[in-house]
Amino acid sequence: MAITDFKIASGRSNIVLSQKVANNLGVKLSDVSIRNFSDGEIWTKFEENIRGVDLFIIQSTFAPSDNLLELLILIDAAKRASVKRVTAVIPYFAYARQDRKDQPRVSITAKLVANLLTRAGADRIITVDLHSSQIQGFFDIPLDHLYASTVLIKELNKLGLTNFSVAAPDVGGVKTARAYSKRIGGDLVLVDKRRPAHNVAEIVHIIGNVQDKNVIIVDDMIDTGNTFIQCANVLKQNGAKEIIGVCVHPVFSGEALERFEAAESVKKMFVTDTIPLKRESDKIQVISVADLLAEAIIRTHDSRSISSLFELER
Numbered sequence: 001m002a003i004t005d006f007k008i009a010s011g012r013s014n015i016v017l018s019q020k021v022a023n024n025l026g027v028k029l030s031d032v033s034i035r036n037f038s039d040g041e042i043w044t045k046f047e048e049n050i051r052g053v054d055l056f057i058i059q060s061t062f063a064p065s066d067n068l069l070e071l072l073i074l075i076d077a078a079k080r081a082s083v084k085r086v087t088a089v090i091p092y093f094a095y096a097r098q099d100r101k102d103q104p105r106v107s108i109t110a111k112l113v114a115n116l117l118t119r120a121g122a123d124r125i126i127t128v129d130l131h132s133s134q135i136q137g138f139f140d141i142p143l144d145h146l147y148a149s150t151v152l153i154k155e156l157n158k159l160g161l162t163n164f165s166v167a168a169p170d171v172g173g174v175k176t177a178r179a180y181s182k183r184i185g186g187d188l189v190l191v192d193k194r195r196p197a198h199n200v201a202e203i204v205h206i207i208g209n210v211q212d213k214n215v216i217i218v219d220d221m222i223d224t225g226n227t228f229i230q231c232a233n234v235l236k237q238n239g240a241k242e243i244i245g246v247c248v249h250p251v252f253s254g255e256a257l258e259r260f261e262a263a264e265s266v267k268k269m270f271v272t273d274t275i276p277l278k279r280e281s282d283k284i285q286v287i288s289v290a291d292l293l294a295e296a297i298i299r300t301h302d303s304r305s306i307s308s309l310f311e312l313e314r
Contacts, residue, residue, distance in 0.1 A: 005084070006301045007050060011059035011074055013067040017091060017273050018058040020290035025298060030055075034070065042066065044073050051082040056126075056297050061094035061113075062251060062275050068094055068113065072120040079121035087124040087300060088117055089293060091274035092221075092249050096131035099138075114138035126296050128274055128289060129220045129248040132172075146296055146309050148248045148272050149176075151287050153183050155270055156216065156246065164214035165189045169231045177218045180246070189215065191231045211239035221249035222271075225256035225263075232265040245269040250277060250284070257281060 009030040010018030022029045031047035055078050061068040071088060078086045098109035110132070117125065118141055125143040130136065136143050167189040168177035174190060181188045189208030215235050222228050232243045243266050250271040252260075260269055261283055269284045271277070277286060292309065299306045 006054045013060045024294035055083045056087045058089040060092040075120040085123045088122045090127045093127045099132040111138045167217045214242045215240045218246045222247045223251045225259045229263045236265045
């Protein structure tokens with residue numbers, strides 16, 4: 001399709017996903033120069049005219065924080081170049097875990113990031129599977145919250161699993177697990193998890209029956225992998241057969257990827273490409289959200305409803 005008033009630009013965090021989105025829409029990524037000075041400072045320049053354009057900037061903001069800062073600088077450069085509207089397409093929204101003041105003297109960093117994006121000049125946000133849905137309320141600009149369940153459930157259905165349950169690794173994941181259970185069948189299981197410290201989890205007990213059942217563990221993101229694997233181990237000890245993992249955002253910090261490859265309790269993992277994997281793995285299958293993002297972008301540009309993409313909330 002020929003589109004003259006609509007362009008897609010990309011930061012450096014996930015250029016492969018950005019290229020897939022552009023290809024899906026039949027356009028080329030806008031020519032953007034992004035460099036680092038010797039001291040690490042980021043410099044950006046749009047190498048083509050974007051005046052009056054409806055611009056979509058695709059950038060995941062996983063660590064390091066340069067990815068977030070790069071997005072802010074790209075937004076600022078676009079606004080100073082007189083774009084008509086700039087939409088930040090953020091497949092993975094960083095700092096979402098710090099969404100409330102649960103201890104004295106801590107930052108609500110998710111709100112801070114929302115403020116930064118707004119002050120930089122973003123007119124709209126499109127993101128996928130926020131860690132906490134209430135983060136939508138932190139923004140004073142429109143935010144479209146998409147769910148990767150639309151693409152992940154298609155892959156799960158291809159497995160042809162029978163006699164299975166869908167497990168939530170903690171209380172916060174119950175809504176997501178229930179949505180998957182409703183669409184693919186299976187009983188709902190809850191793993192009661194407590195966190196005595198950051199990146200440390202203790203499995204207290206399992207609510208539901210997993211004896212002689214296949215289990216699909218659903219989570220929105222995985223960081224170190226310790227909690228997820230511990231959950232799978234406990235399910236195995238309680239009589240579960242094959243365990244399949246589903247994760248939208250594969251943060252996979254440190255040696256998380258190696259942990260999953262060595263974990264005998266987890267047969268296979270499905271993740272999306274909101275965050276690029278450090279390398280390929282036979283145990284981990286990557287499902288692209290490019291089609292989902294492309295559909296959201298074209299509908300946003302055409303001022304059409306994208307409510308049909310909010311699969312989880314139906």
